[in-house]
Amino acid sequence: MWGALKSDRVAARMQTPNIPAFSSNSEGRIYLDHNATSPISDEVRALVPEWLTHWGNPSSIHVAGRGPKTLLRESRDKIAKLLGVNPLELIFTNGGSESNNFALKGVFETAPEGRDHYIISAVEHPSLKRTADYLRSRGARVDEIPVLRSGRIDLEAYQALLTDKTALVSVMMANNETGHVFPIREMAELAHAKGALFHTDGVQALGKMEFNLRDLGVDLASFAGHKFYALKGIGVLYAKKGVKLENLVHGGGQERHRRGGTENILAIASLGYMCGKKDEIAARGEQMRVLRDHFETRVTSEIEGVSITGAESPRLPNTSSLLIPGVDGEILLMNLDLKGYAVSTGAACSSGSPEPSPVLLAMGLTRAEAQSSMRVGLGWSTTREQVDRFIETLIEVVRHIRAIDAQSASVQAKGRLHDTSSEGKSYVR
Numbered sequence: 252m253w254g255a256l257k258s259d260r261v262a263a264r265m266q267t268p269n270i271p272a273f274s275s276n277s278e279g280r281i282y283l284d285h286n287a288t289s290p291i292s293d294e295v296r297a298l299v300p301e302w303l304t305h306w307g308n309p310s311s312i313h314v315a316g317r318g319p320k321t322l323l324r325e326s327r328d329k330i331a332k333l334l335g336v337n338p339l340e341l342i343f344t345n346g347g348s349e350s351n352n353f354a355l356k357g358v359f360e361t362a363p364e365g366r367d368h369y370i371i372s373a374v375e376h377p378s379l380k381r382t383a384d385y386l387r388s389r390g391a392r393v394d395e396i397p398v399l400r401s402g403r404i405d406l407e408a409y410q411a412l413l414t415d416k417t418a419l420v421s422v423m424m425a426n427n428e429t430g431h432v433f434p435i436r437e438m439a440e441l442a443h444a445k446g447a448l449f450h451t452d453g454v455q456a457l458g459k460m461e462f463n464l465r466d467l468g469v470d471l472a473s474f475a476g477h478k479f480y481a482l483k484g485i486g487v488l489y490a491k492k493g494v495k496l497e498n499l500v501h502g503g504g505q506e507r508h509r510r511g512g513t514e515n516i517l518a519i520a521s522l523g524y525m526c527g528k529k530d531e532i533a534a535r536g537e538q539m540r541v542l543r544d545h546f547e548t549r550v551t552s553e554i555e556g557v558s559i560t561g562a563e564s565p566r567l568p569n570t571s572s573l574l575i576p577g578v579d580g581e582i583l584l585m586n587l588d589l590k591g592y593a594v595s596t597g598a599a600c601s602s603g604s605p606e607p608s609p610v611l612l613a614m615g616l617t618r619a620e621a622q623s624s625m626r627v628g629l630g631w632s633t634t635r636e637q638v639d640r641f642i643e644t645l646i647e648v649v650r651h652i653r654a655i656d657a658q659s660a661s662v663q664a665k666g667r668l669h670d671t672s673s674e675g676k677s678y679v680r
C-alpha cells in the first residue's frame with residue numbers, strides 16, 4: 252500500500268518536463284534485463300550518422316584526424332566530469348572485462364617485491380574472478396572476502412585478511428546479480444592504511460547511482476558503455492595519477508602509450524554523450540527505485556513464498572533478485588521469454604548453463620534456492636505500465652508452473668504406490 256502511494260507520487264513527477272520519458276527501442280518487447288546490457292538510447296542512435304562522418308584516425312596529423320580527435324577529447328572530458336576525475340586519468344578499453352584484466356594484471360606486473368597478496372570479494376564478476384585465478388597461477392596469493400546472505404560484505408573478515416603484503420584489493424561497487432552496493436570508501440581507506448592499492452569494478456554502478464571516484468578514494472576503476480545505453484565495444488579504466496600499471500595491450504602511442512590500438516571513436520562518442528547526462532542520474536535512479544519497490548511490494552504479497560534476496564541491504568535502485576521457491580528459474584525465464592519479457596536467472600554469461608549462480612551460492616543460498624532465483628533489472632525507459640504487465644504475467648506463469656509440478660508430483664506419488672519393484676522406482680520410466 253505504502254509502495255503504491257509512493258509510486259503514484261513519482262509517476263506524477265515523472266511526467267514533469269524535467270524528466271521526459273527516456274526512449275530506447277527494444278522492439279516491442281518488455282526488456283527487464285538492464286544489468287546484462289542496456290538498449291541503445293534513441294538519442295545516441297540519432298547521433299550515430301553525424302559521428303560516422305568522423306571516420307579518420309584520431310592520431311593523424313592531417314585534416315581527417317581533426318574531427319575524431321576533437322570527438323575523442325570532448326568525450327573523455329564528459330566521462331571524466333561524471334566520474335569526478337582528471338580526463339588524463341582515463342584509459343579507453345574495449346569493455347568491462349578488459350578493464351578488470353588490465354587493473355589486476357597491470358598491478359601484478361609492477362607490484363613491489365614482496366607484495367604478492369590480492370584480495371577480492373566472493374561475488375565478483377567472472378572477468379575479475381578468472382583474472383584472479385590467473386594471478387594465482389602466476390604465484391600470487393588471492394583471498395576472497397565473504398559476502399553474507401543479507402548482501403553485506405563481511406568487513407571484519409576483510410580487515411583480518413589485509414596485511415602489509417597486500418598489493419591490491421578489488422571489490423565491485425555494485426553486484427550485477429543482486430544489485431548490492433558495497434562500502435567502497437571505507438574499504439579503500441582500510442586498504443590504503445596497509446599500503447595496498449584499491450580497484451573497484453564500477454560496471455553496474457555507472458548510470459544507476461551517483462558517485463565520485465575522487466570521493467571514494469579508489470586508485471583504479473572499471474566501466475563499460477553497454478550497460479549505460481551507449482554502444483558495445485567501449486570500456487574505461489580509471490587509473491589515478493601516479494599508479495603504476497603494466498600495459499595489457501602493447502602497441503602504438505594511443506592513450507598516452509597505455510593502451511595500443513586505434514580508438515573506437517563511434518563507441519567512445521556514444522559513451523561520452525551518455526556521461527553528459529550527469530544531472531539526470533539521480534532522478535532516473537529515483538524513478539527506477541519507485542518502480543522497483545512497487546514491483547517488489549506486489550510480487551512478495553501476490554505470489555506465495557516469494558522473497559527478495561538481501562532486500563534490507565544497500566542496493567542499486569533498479570535490481571531485484573527474486574527467490575521463487577519450487578519454481579525452476581530456467582523454466583520460468585523461457586516461459587516469460589515466450590510471452591515477450593526479458594529477465595535473467597543470473598549472470599548473463601552463465602545463461603544457458605544449468606549450474607546455479609556462483610554469486611548466490613557464495614552468499615549462502617542453497618543450490619535449490621539459487622536455481623529458483625530470477626534477476627529483474629529495470630532501466631531508464633521502464634514504465635509503470637510495463638512493470639504491472641510483467642507482474643500479471645509472472646503471477647500467471649508461476650501459477651502455471653506450480654500447477655504442472657503439483658500434477659506431476661501427484662502422478663509420481665500414485666505411481667510409487669502401485670510400484671511393486673523393491674527398488675522403488677517411480678511410475679514414469
Ligand SMILES: Cc1ncc(COP(=O)(O)O)c(C=O)c1O
Nearest residue numbers: 346347348376427452454455475
Ligand atoms: C560487474 C560487471 N563487471 C564486468 C562486466 C564485464 O563487462 P563487459 O561485458 O563489458 O566485458 C560485467 C558484465 O556483465 C559486469 O556486470
